[in-house]
Amino acid sequence: MAEYFDINIVIEYMPYFLKGALLTIGVSIVGILFGCILGMFIGMGKMIKKWYFNFPFVWYINFFRGTPLIVQLFLFHFAVLPAMFDSVSATTSLMVTLSLNSAAYVAEIFRAGIKSLDRGQAEAARSLGMSKIQVMRYVVLPQAFKRMIPPLGNEFIVLLKDSALGAMIAAPELFYWGRAAVGEYYRVWEAYIMVALFYLVLTLSLTYLLNYLERRLDTE
């Protein structure tokens, strides 16, 4: 049996896998949080009608959706961030890149959520004397947010999985420890299966959480 699956490797590396999983969760939460905040601003920026106001936002989205995440990660970790700060950890680079990258996708999700609302909703609210900000806050955003949950959920899951790219710049997240185990023992099955299982547990938990949220907000 040990010839095929050496459980001792799993046992030995379990603390590292757990530590790595925690970091994976951490960078994902940071990425989602900042991605959402930044993404909302960028989404709103792209909705400005005048092209000379919206074009920085349009090109932000073009860049981050149009280039591979791993290229962005290397660019920020080895070039952009070192040019701005003295010492940047791989984990910081990973969080920054994931946040900036997911912001571009969230921006589009946000924009689509607002655009998908019937114009009559805003018109009715305006006809009652609400200001533009009140219309956004009380009528448009709550409804748009509800519609944004399924696509945002997908984006969160993609982001969580993409955080594995951090291993390429030696950010000690889950996949990094998987590779470390393989590197030490020259055995591929044990570590990679464990890492895959960890990711599966994380994404399935997230899916469950999002489904629950979606049901809670249902008004029908």
Place this chain on the structure above:
Amino acid sequence: MISVQNLKKSFGDLEVLKDISVDVAEQEVVVVIGPSGSGKSTFLRCLNLIETITDGHVYIEGVDITGKKTNINDIRTEVGMVFQQFNLFPHKTVLENITLPMQVVRKWNKADAKTKALALLKKVGLEDKADVYPDSLSGGQKQRVAIARALGMEPKIMLFDEPTSALDPEMVGEVLEVMKQLAKEGMTMVVVTHEMGFAREVGDRVIFMDEGYIVEQGDPKEIFENPKHERTQSFLSKVL
């Protein structure tokens, strides 16, 4: 109450309203009829600036609504509007639909708003639906809630944009009944509709619009029984 002077409205190259001038007196019920594409809905939507005005002026109680010093939100609280598609807020209960603008715009406290909203729901015969979401209502009920919501702002003028056009035939009556009641109470109303019976019975004046102009206007009886203009005659012969 409402004074429209040389109102023009274009969407790009398409001129939808081509010089409309009309006055509406206090407590008057004006019914606007005309073929689709005649500009009657656009005309109505210009009265509270839901549609921007290309040229001309609209005065509500003497205030130029496009004036630089005019706060359009203040004007809109005085001018209620009811839409063809109801436009109730689906994420709010029936009661919340009515109390939201009361609290947010009028700044009334929650208890006052609720008391007033329940009274309005009673008026439109839906007090038992206060806590349900709009999705569970029929079209006629939705439109009555929409009317109650608009009335909640205590407007001096009510605009109705084809309020019964999206309803199943058997639900038209209940909405018209509420509107009739409102007219009886002395509300100033401008109603765009295809309900000729309502126009004849409740309207103080009928305006016939076609291709962006007011073709003919006057006493409903006069318009329906003895239309002067050829286009009015041909329209009425098709709908009556």
